[in-house]
Amino acid sequence: MALQRRISNQISTASSEDGMRRRDLLAAGALGLAAAGAPGWARAAGSKPQGKLTWALHVSVPATWLDPADTLGIISPFMILYALHDAMVKPLPGNSRAACLAESWTTSKDNLTHDFVVRDGVHFHNGEPVTAEDVKFSYERYRGAAHELMKKQVASIEALDKRHVRFHMKKAWPDFLTFYSSASGAGWIVPKKYVEKVGDAGFKQHPIGAGPYKFVSFNPGVELVLEAFDGYWRKTPAVKQLVMKVIPDEATRLAALKRGEVDIAYSIRGELADELRKTPGLKLEPVVLQAPNWLYFPEQWDPKSPWHDLRVRQAANFAIDREGMSKALFLGYCKVTNNAVVPYTFEYYWQPPKAVYDPEQAKKLMAEAGHAGGFDAGLMYCDSSYANMAEVSVNNLAAIGISVKLQPIERAGFFAGYTNGRYKRGIIQGASGAFGNAATRMASFVVKGGAYCYGSYPDIDELFPQQAGELDPKKRGAILAKMQQLAHEKAIYVPIWQLGFLNGSGPRVGHASFGDIPGFAYTAPFEDITLKST
Amino acid sequence: MKRYIARRAGYAVLSLFLLSVTIFLFVRLTGDPAALLVEPGAAPGDIAAIHHQFGLDRPLYVQYVLFMWSLFHGELGQSFYYQTPVMGLYLSRLPNSLELASVAMLFSLVIGIPAGILAAVHVGRFWDSAGKLFTLLGLSMPSFWVGLLLILLFSVYLGWLPSSGAGTPWHLIMPAFALGWYFAAAHMRLTRSSMLEVLGSEYIKLARIKGLPQILVIAKHAFKNALIPVMTLAGINLVLMINVAVVVETVFAWPGIGRLLYEGIAFRDFPVVQGCVILGGAMIVIVNLFIDIVYAFVDPRIRLGS
Numbered sequence: 001m002a003l004q005r006r007i008s009n010q011i012s013t014a015s016s017e018d019g020m021r022r023r024d025l026l027a028a029g030a031l032g033l034a035a036a037g038a039p040g041w042a043r044a045a046g047s048k049p050q051g052k053l054t055w056a057l058h059v060s061v062p063a064t065w066l067d068p069a070d071t072l073g074i075i076s077p078f079m080i081l082y083a084l085h086d087a088m089v090k091p092l093p094g095n096s097r098a099a100c101l102a103e104s105w106t107t108s109k110d111n112l113t114h115d116f117v118v119r120d121g122v123h124f125h126n127g128e129p130v131t132a133e134d135v136k137f138s139y140e141r142y143r144g145a146a147h148e149l150m151k152k153q154v155a156s157i158e159a160l161d162k163r164h165v166r167f168h169m170k171k172a173w174p175d176f177l178t179f180y181s182s183a184s185g186a187g188w189i190v191p192k193k194y195v196e197k198v199g200d201a202g203f204k205q206h207p208i209g210a211g212p213y214k215f216v217s218f219n220p221g222v223e224l225v226l227e228a229f230d231g232y233w234r235k236t237p238a239v240k241q242l243v244m245k246v247i248p249d250e251a252t253r254l255a256a257l258k259r260g261e262v263d264i265a266y267s268i269r270g271e272l273a274d275e276l277r278k279t280p281g282l283k284l285e286p287v288v289l290q291a292p293n294w295l296y297f298p299e300q301w302d303p304k305s306p307w308h309d310l311r312v313r314q315a316a317n318f319a320i321d322r323e324g325m326s327k328a329l330f331l332g333y334c335k336v337t338n339n340a341v342v343p344y345t346f347e348y349y350w351q352p353p354k355a356v357y358d359p360e361q362a363k364k365l366m367a368e369a370g371h372a373g374g375f376d377a378g379l380m381y382c383d384s385s386y387a388n389m390a391e392v393s394v395n396n397l398a399a400i401g402i403s404v405k406l407q408p409i410e411r412a413g414f415f416a417g418y419t420n421g422r423y424k425r426g427i428i429q430g431a432s433g434a435f436g437n438a439a440t441r442m443a444s445f446v447v448k449g450g451a452y453c454y455g456s457y458p459d460i461d462e463l464f465p466q467q468a469g470e471l472d473p474k475k476r477g478a479i480l481a482k483m484q485q486l487a488h489e490k491a492i493y494v495p496i497w498q499l500g501f502l503n504g505s506g507p508r509v510g511h512a513s514f515g516d517i518p519g520f521a522y523t524a525p526f527e528d529i530t531l532k533s534t
Numbered sequence: 535m536k537r538y539i540a541r542r543a544g545y546a547v548l549s550l551f552l553l554s555v556t557i558f559l560f561v562r563l564t565g566d567p568a569a570l571l572v573e574p575g576a577a578p579g580d581i582a583a584i585h586h587q588f589g590l591d592r593p594l595y596v597q598y599v600l601f602m603w604s605l606f607h608g609e610l611g612q613s614f615y616y617q618t619p620v621m622g623l624y625l626s627r628l629p630n631s632l633e634l635a636s637v638a639m640l641f642s643l644v645i646g647i648p649a650g651i652l653a654a655v656h657v658g659r660f661w662d663s664a665g666k667l668f669t670l671l672g673l674s675m676p677s678f679w680v681g682l683l684l685i686l687l688f689s690v691y692l693g694w695l696p697s698s699g700a701g702t703p704w705h706l707i708m709p710a711f712a713l714g715w716y717f718a719a720a721h722m723r724l725t726r727s728s729m730l731e732v733l734g735s736e737y738i739k740l741a742r743i744k745g746l747p748q749i750l751v752i753a754k755h756a757f758k759n760a761l762i763p764v765m766t767l768a769g770i771n772l773v774l775m776i777n778v779a780v781v782v783e784t785v786f787a788w789p790g791i792g793r794l795l796y797e798g799i800a801f802r803d804f805p806v807v808q809g810c811v812i813l814g815g816a817m818i819v820i821v822n823l824f825i826d827i828v829y830a831f832v833d834p835r836i837r838l839g840s
Contacts, residue, residue: 060797062616070617072571072584145572148579204617220616220623221797222789247698247787248796255685255697412565412802434572451578 049228049240051531053509055523056253057246058267060221063204071144071185075290075433075521082524083226083242085209086233087188088116088135089181092525093516096345097181100234101130101189101210111172111471114180118163122233124191125214132159137192139167145435146184172471175439178347183435212237212527222246237527238510254504257282263506264523273331273502281507286333288498290343290519291433293386295320295393295494298424301455306377311369313491318362319400322355322497325392333500340493341432341445342484345519348438348477350484355495362400374401378426381417384408389496390429419451431499438480439467446487460486508532535830542826546819553815554605557808558598566590567614567802588614588804601808610809615801620809623794628776630700631790634713634783635775637706641714642721643768649718650725650764654733655752665722672719681712681785698787709786713779717771724767728760769821777814 057079064070065077068085081087089105092098099105103119122130136159142150153173158166169176180187189210195203207215212234213226224244228237245262247253253265254272258279268276268284277284297313299305306312326334337344338355366372377397382390387408394406404427409417417423418430430452434444447464448456460483467479487493501521505512510530513523523529568584585591589600604611610620653665688708689697696705732738733756741751779792787793791810798806 060615060801062613062618064615064617072580074572143583145580146577148583149577219626219789220618221794245699245787248793249698249785249787251682252685252698252785252787255690258690259693259697261697261699410565412567412569415569416566 047236047238049230049237051239051508052241052243053239053264053529053531054243054245054262056256056262056265057244058248058250058253060246060248061218061224061244063218063220066207066215066218066224067200067204068138068185068188068190069141069143069200071142071188075435077185078520078524079522080224080244081185081188081211082522083211083213083526084207084215085188085190085211086122087181088118089177089187091182091517091520093528096347096518097177101135105177107177109471111174111176112169114167114169114176115160116165116167118165119233120163122210123231124194124210125208125229126191126194128191128193130189130191130210131162132165133162134189134192135159135165137195138189139186141190141195142184142186144185146179147186150179150184150186172469174468174471174473174476175437178437178440183437183440212525213242216241232527234525235527238530242526257504257506260506260508263509264512265504266522268502268504270329273504276502276504277331283505283509283512284331285503285505285512285514286331287501287503287515287521288333288335288519289433289501289521290345290435291431291499292337292339292341292343293389293429293431293496293499294340295380295496296428296430296452296454296492298426298428298454300492306369306371306375309369310491311365312371313494315362315365315369315400316397316402317491317494318356318358318365319396319402320355320393320494320496321357321396323357325389325396326497326500328392329388330500330502333502334497335500336495336497338488338495339484340487340495342438342441343498343519346437346441348480350438350481350488352485352488352495359396359399366400366402371401374403377402377404379407379423380404380427380429381407381409381414381423382429383411383414383431385411386429386431393429393494393496421454424454429496438484439464439476442480442483442487446483446492457486457490457492460490538830539827542823546823549819550812550816554602554808554812555598557811557815558601561802561804561807562594564799564802567804570801571614601805605812610812611805613798613803613806615797615803615806620805623806624791624809624813627789627791627794630788631776631779631783631792633700634706634709634779634788634790635772637710638714638717638775638779639768639772641710642717642771645714646718646721647725647761647764650722651729651752651757651760653722653726654729654760657730662726665726669719669723672715672722675715676781677712677716678781678785680715681708681782684708684712685785700789705786705788709779709782709788712785713775713782717775720771721764721768725760725764728763729756732756732760766825769825770818773814773817773821777810777817 059076061080065080066084068081071077071081086101088100088102089097090100101119101122102116105114105116107114116135118130118132118135124130136157139157153169153176155168155170158168160166167176190203191208194208212229212232214229216225216227218224223246226242228240230236247256250268250272254268254276256262257265273284276282295316297307299307300313302308322336326332326336335344336355338352339350342349366374380390380394387406390406390408394404397404418428432445442464444450445452446456446460447453448461463479463483467476470476470479503514508531510532511528513525513528516528517524567588568581571584572580589597601611608621610624612618613620613623616623649665649668653662656662685697685708688695695708699705738751738756741755777791778795779790780796782788783790783792784796794806795810797803798810
């Protein structure tokens with residue numbers, strides 16, 4: 001192992017610290033202290049799980065969410081995976097890359113092999129131990145998001161013995177752990193013997209995992225019932241039974257929460273969220289998603305366009321009242337990071353200077369650019385679900401003389417048009433909640449050839465292959481920071497915010513665990529959820 | 535008569551075929567299902583994998599032939615979103631929809647028919663005006679709004695009824711009322727106009743001249759004949775209540791076919807939408823065929839004229 005560099009849990013945390021702000025770490029620490037000290041939801045160690053909590057989900061749960069092999073590139077399946085299954089490495093409070101079923105892991109200096117040690121004494125819900133064979137089987141069985149990409153990079157996986165697994169890369173791939181730990185479902189482990197016995201369909205009907213809760217019953221699109229798994233390695237869950245009911249209508253979810261029919265309700269927006277906040281006994285539980293929103297100027301590479309002038313793009317940046325918009329639409333719970341496309345929770349995140357709302361400065365820049373009287377910018381394309389945000393931006397831009405007409409398009413049509421290069425003129429209001437790190441976001445949204453790029457800048461482009469081949473995380477982080485800084489300075493985008501996702505909890509809930517994992521939309525880890533002691 | 539039935543059955547099959555083509559094409563105009571299963575910014579390879587998994591990378595005519603092939607084998611394909619057979623999903627939701635539709639239909643008939651008779655008998659007077667107001671409210675108030683008002687009043691403020699879900703008779707009351715309300719108004723309006731037509735006919739006048747009591751004229755002679763179009767409409771409405779109670783089932787989180795259809799549309803789950811529409815359409819076509827045949831038996835002019 002002389003050639004290998006041990007990456008301990010702490011070291012892996014350190015790399016994630018690049019993506020976490022000091023404030024978040026302090027908050028996470030404070031949360032831990034509160035957990036230990038708050039009598040309302042503290043639980044004596046070794047006590048048995050008790051009681052029941054009911055969730056009102058805003059989306060239907062399909063059977064595919066019960067099987068990590070089918071994890072698609074959206075965050076929603078993880079709301080179930082965190083309860084039913086466990087991963088080798090996954091984000092936990094205070095650690096975006098925490099050792100879970102893996103006790104530890106090491107990466108060779110040349111980045112060509114990754115060795116994992118399976119945690120000693122961990123079991124699936126059926127009592128079978130989690131072994132290296134299960135890890136290998138789960139990886140090879142995986143067919144969800146980023147499956148093709150991983151297949152292209154990983155040459156083979158080897159179970160060295162019962163507790164040791166080795167991944168062999170075709171070539172050095174510094175993003176392996178990003179994808180294995182959080183940007184896919186490939187690292188979530190299922191019991192090989194059981195899956196082989198019951199088959200894929202049988203597994204979806206009665207899944208067995210290694211998570212804090214075991215499967216009880218499931219009615220697709222209606223209800224999922226789970227029960228605490230006493231043998232969970234991290235801790236025994238506090239709540240005995242979890243019931244996850246699908247209630248599609250937002251107002252009905254709030255009514256159910258008010259009546260005490262459910263204890264936790266996802267996605268309560270706008271005026272309903274305000275009502276939730278004002279209702280005694282209920283608690284508004286906001287979280288910030290890993291989904292930044294932005295405005296994009298596809299014409300900026302056309303010398304004839306006003307957007308070609310940096311000062312005009314900077315003026316647009318000064319014109320947007322982000323805080324006002326957040327207060328009006330999301331009760332002020334969106335996070336204004338001023339980084340257009342990379343969420344603050346991502347590895348290699350770079351923190352730009354604070355966003356400034358200054359219409360006068362914007363007008364000054366417009367005048368300097370020769371557009372004192374403003375100009376007609378054509379259409380602003382947006383996903384119709386977020387037309388309310390775009391309306392505010394349209395008004396803000398109008399205030400500095402940029403006239404633009406809103407063109408809301410249904411979600412799928414909008415993103416198809418965006419990627420197909422159909423919106424060559426005007427402004428695009430975009431967003432992304434895709435998994436990955438700063439490099440994957442740069443690849444999609446900034447660098448030449450990116451699926452959502454209408455042009456690029458050579459100085460940024462030439463940095464991209466440099467970071468992709470850099471194996472030293474610090475050096476790579478520096479290159480990616482430079483790329484983000486350049487994108488910011490060139491005002492390729494107007495960053496808006498990272499979207500606030502508003503939820504509610506009822507009076508029976510002690511700790512709901514919303515926001516414990518930065519960027520994650522839902523309650524997790526489930527073993528940390530408690531009932532209020534009476 | 536046999537020729538008549540055969541022709542009607544032929545029309546029914548043709549209707550279903552046209553429905554299958556229409557829904558197959560229209561559902562594909564709504565956009566790419568993969569766009570809703572990945573986050574914007576997802577790798578093109580992931581999107582291509584989803585297209586391949588769902589068979590969306592095949593030519594349209596191949597997709598249609600496969601769809602019809604599974605239909606002829608009594609299957610409706612595999613749901614994109616749920617990854618389970620659509621037929622299984624449909625059948626699992628059907629009992630809930632039947633339960634809701636039956637109670638809503640009962641409510642609509644119990645309210646709509648007596649109100650319609652009352653309005654027709656007292657035409658131009660208070661009961662008629664009250665009936666007209668009831669019809670106006672029933673037909674103009676959207677069911678989602680009625681549903682939300684019911685939840686606010688009976689669940690949140692009074693705390694008498696559960697706000698959503700299924701399982702007990704208490705869960706059924708509000709969704710059945712919200713669903714039946716619109717149809718009660720429709721049944722009331724048709725009963726009124728049908729009764730007015732019958733009450734103006736010669737044989738009713740004769741019955742009155744003979745000195746039959748008013749109640750007997752209405753109950754024995756007028757009501758029976760006036761009921762035929764109402765029951766025809768009720769039959770079709772029952773099928774609609776079972777299959778397309780989308781709004782009410784969504785508001786009350788009622789696990790029925792309407793909600794399944796809503797989810798199918800929301801997630802661009804083509805097989806689910808196709809399956810729900812085809813089965814709902816088949817029910818309507820079968821009910822219509824049945825009514826046509828019954829009419830032909832009852833009225834020789836229909837079968838001979840055709």
